[in-house]
Amino acid sequence: MGLRVSENDFYSLHGMWGAYASLILGRIGKGAGLVIGNVQPPQRGLFIGYRLGAETPWILPFCPETKIGLDASAYVDPDAPAKPMLSPADFSYFPQETIERSLSLSGEEWKAGLLSFKVTSFFGSVADPVSADPSLLRQQLRPALYITLTFDNSKKSEPLIGVFGMQGVRRPLSDSTNGTLLGFAHGTEWGFACLPDESIEEVMDWRAIDAAFNGNRPIRRLASEGVLRIKVNPGETKMVHIALGVYRDGIITSGLRTQTYYSSLFQDLEEVLDSALRDTAFMLATAAELDKGLEQSSLSDDKKFLLSHAVHSYCANTELLISEKGDPVFIVNEGEYQMMNTLDLTVDQAFFELVYSPWTVKNELDFFLTRSSYKDAYGIAFCHDQGVADSFTPVGTSVYELPHLSECFSYMSFEETLNWVLTACLYISKTGDIQWFSENRHHLEACLASMKTRDKNQDGIMDIDSDRCAGGSEITTYDSLDVSLGQARNNLYLAVKSWAAYVCIEALFRQYASDSVHIIESARISAQWAASTIQSRMLPEGYIPAVFESDNRSKIIPAIEGLVYPYICGWPELVSEQGPFGSFVKTLQKHLQTVLQAGSCLDSVSGGWKLSSTSHNTWLSKIFVNQFVAENILGFTDPELYRDAVHAKWLRNGSAQWAATDQVHSSDGHDMGSRLYPRLVTSILWYSYMGTSKNCSF
Structure with missing residues (x-):
């Protein structure tokens, strides 16, 4: 569902309400990914795609030729006879004209080939933290959004390997959660995860896409790229829900000392992601009701687009803080x-x-x-x-x-x-x-x-x-x-x-x-x-x-x-x-x-x-x-x-x-x-x- 747009090469900010953080994506051939404490588009790669059988992998065009962090060349003598270098990654970007993009009040969706990639970031009303039940606040103030990946291999006779990942991550989340979450994080500040599944693996390497599509390499924790590798059998359609979350702890403002409000509800990034994933069905249903209301309204398609695009950016600029006295402080950044x-x-x-x-x-x-x-x-x-x-x-x-x-x-x-x-x-x-x-x-x-x-x-x-x-x-x-x-x-x-x-x-x-x-x-x-x-x-x-x-x-x-x-x-x-x-x-x-x-x-x-x-x-x-x-x-x-x-x-x-x-x-x-x-x-x-x-x- 959603409003399909004919021009699909533009940035969207998918803000996490009250977190001053967002998933930014949408420019063809430009950077994409999570940002926190700002709204500037990141210069990092966002990896979303698949490989069918032995064919060339297809990737959405969100990963510019940008190097993040060190690679193998930083660790070896360039003149040594044996260098653990990788050949350039072998994949193709989906041509822009083959990609469908649609926006809704709650997020947006991209479709290309056998892939559907949906972002859900807006969930509507937010309760007053002064009087609301803490369990409700954990739902509404949780600094997280959702990715729904669908790989349709139902009509194919070969297995499919799907990927979702990012540049800039430095640690697998399975390490800190004893395997209860699969995914990757940038320090303790932001990351993405899914619940464990026998068909999903963590892949971390100098070039994570290449590693995901070419053999079972061990996790290389020195790298700065990580993806989830998703196996889809012939004749199968597989849907995977991934949570993206952020976390900032301690005093984060000057002039008036405040902390993020959500840090009073969650102890760390892992708890944010785990909570989001266990609440997926309810949150996505809430978002679907929002979308249904706008879709059934009498507004023109252009007005629906203008409103949806605006809501995503507004949420990205919101910041809910808590003072040292325990009072909520609401900020909209400009x-x-x-x-x-x-x-x-x-x-x-x-x-x-x-x-x-x-x-x-x-x-x-x-x-x-x-x-x-x-x-x-x-x-x-x-x-x-x-x-x-x-x-x-x-x-x-x-x-x-x-x-x-x-x-x-x-x-x-x-x-x-x-x-x-x-x-x-x-x-x-x-x-x-x-x-x-x-x-x-x-x-x-x-x-x-x-x-x-x-x-x-x-x-x-x-x-x-x-x-x-x-x-x-x-x-x-x-x-x-x-x-x-x-x-x-x-x-x-x-x-x-x-x-x-x-x-x-x-x-x-x-x-x-x-x-x-x-x-x-x-x-x-x-x-x-x-x-x-x-x-x-x-x-x-x-x-x-x-x-x-x-x-x-x-x-x-x-x-x-x-x-x-x-x-x-x-x-x-x-x-x-x-x-x-x-x-x-x-x-x-x-x-x-x-x-x-x-x-x-x-x-x-x-x-x-x-x-x-x-x-x-x-x-x-x-x-x-x-x-x-x-x-x-x-x-x-x-x-x-x-x-x-x-x-x-x-x-x-x-x-x-x-x-x-x-x-x-x-x-x-x-x-x-x-x-x-x-x-x-x-x-x-x-x-x-x-x-x-x-x-x-x-």
């Missing part, structure tokens, strides 16, 4: 940048987390308050991030933000404050956690006061930069784009997002704290100011300029982005044409109709969505949010408008080297930044939040 809990990603990833792990949103919100909040001259604000590469920054600081700047690396004080507010509103409205609201309402009130103080002329829009900028200017999450979306002050995108924060605060307090008349009225007035100001900026040409300064005339799609928050929070009347802000919503509808044209915000080459008319730099995660708003709130129902096929090809072709890449060039999708990214899970909006679209009368 792809290639490795920044920890970047708040302008959190607000977008919350849509996904509220479906599968809502407790992580609360964990993030609390952690931002304790580590990332600060007070500048105008009130409370929040940092961009909490550190990088497992190194936490001091309280109230980030690794990104610096003074005296007006472009990349400047402060995002205002937008990050909006992000915390909007994430809090999403969490409370979707979970009904009234206790958390009661405990934190004063923080929401402080954020409201801070937002209003930064609106100097009382038009509902931020026009004062934080004094932390020290003469520079604040920027937005679109940090490397031009002024149309990069500048925070008097920015249309942030103006609508501000409106959204004001109306969400008002609605939240009306629902849960109706006695807070002052807060409700204060938020209502600022929302009205913002809506009125934005509408007043509409040009005769039928759109609102991106920045309300310097006669700016850029056209942007994310003018509509802020509408998503009250809608998802459960207050659709606030974004209805018949609601209290109906005129405002109609203005944004007209704006989108004007800008969503070829050569403006539809790329003239690819036809894909450009977030700004004045830049080819575009973000897929944000495209997905704005598409959702366009269809479900503003009534743009023509499926041809959304260009899903273009956006899917961007990832499979233009950014093939970098798995789920967020920031791409709109002409062909080649990567421009934000590679190996988690934020593309905004695509969950299509799957879990789709409502009945309104009819559009354009």
Whole structure:
């Protein structure tokens, strides 16, 4: 099952949720294998294939000509008459055109010749470790994924030898488990194993594939390659389940001392692998149910691909830690940048987390308050991030933000404050956690006061930069784009997002704290100011300029982005044409109709969505949010408008080297930044939040 893709040469990150580890594979002729503490594709070989009878072996093309570790030449005199050298391995790669690749929500599958190779890495919901039963946590937080190998020799009259293995391993697992596991490991950090079977053997040699297919050589423990050799009789189809796992023990972070949460549940790598293998049937059945749900949904094949590809990368970036006090600390690392809990990603990833792990949103919100909040001259604000590469920054600081700047690396004080507010509103409205609201309402009130103080002329829009900028200017999450979306002050995108924060605060307090008349009225007035100001900026040409300064005339799609928050929070009347802000919503509808044209915000080459008319730099995660708003709130129902096929090809072709890449060039999708990214899970909006679209009368 799964969605077959026509272009099969692209990387996928198959993350182990909460472990900051993944199996990376998919580029033809490139490296593949397990990584831990990062998301960069490895430069190692992954060996998967078979030999039928005496024929030439066939191998999937995941093993480049890369030497890992020493070989026999390091141990002998090169001039000696007898050298224990091996001839070059004799095998062929399956031609790319003969390989079928399909993706699903839980993983992916490759088929070639008599071989099927399936990866299963996503299993859905994750329970709150504070309250969940330990046995459930061992299932859901186990740092492992599954490989299912199937060799179909049912119609052949000769025996078949199958292999699965990797470069970079240094020890057979049968040594440390007395034969209860067969497989190999890299130290104590990562490895793969299966349960013992009379038809499966461990093979370790300078060239493990050659050794596996050519005789019964003894295990050479000096080598750095290991494979499982699987014997399949004539007329037989054999399925083998292999677990891949990781393990890091002890303190792994600085700035705040934490350990991996799973190390409190498992004592070592061997226990992780053994537990996974004994739980195989249940976990694979759970994954199959996930896949069934997406397959039976009404989403297009391209949307199914975009969501599945995104989920795999998101999981690869997640990291669940445990503090020295025993508290869980949830981190999402920012792809290639490795920044920890970047708040302008959190607000977008919350849509996904509220479906599968809502407790992580609360964990993030609390952690931002304790580590990332600060007070500048105008009130409370929040940092961009909490550190990088497992190194936490001091309280109230980030690794990104610096003074005296007006472009990349400047402060995002205002937008990050909006992000915390909007994430809090999403969490409370979707979970009904009234206790958390009661405990934190004063923080929401402080954020409201801070937002209003930064609106100097009382038009509902931020026009004062934080004094932390020290003469520079604040920027937005679109940090490397031009002024149309990069500048925070008097920015249309942030103006609508501000409106959204004001109306969400008002609605939240009306629902849960109706006695807070002052807060409700204060938020209502600022929302009205913002809506009125934005509408007043509409040009005769039928759109609102991106920045309300310097006669700016850029056209942007994310003018509509802020509408998503009250809608998802459960207050659709606030974004209805018949609601209290109906005129405002109609203005944004007209704006989108004007800008969503070829050569403006539809790329003239690819036809894909450009977030700004004045830049080819575009973000897929944000495209997905704005598409959702366009269809479900503003009534743009023509499926041809959304260009899903273009956006899917961007990832499979233009950014093939970098798995789920967020920031791409709109002409062909080649990567421009934000590679190996988690934020593309905004695509969950299509799957879990789709409502009945309104009819559009354009």
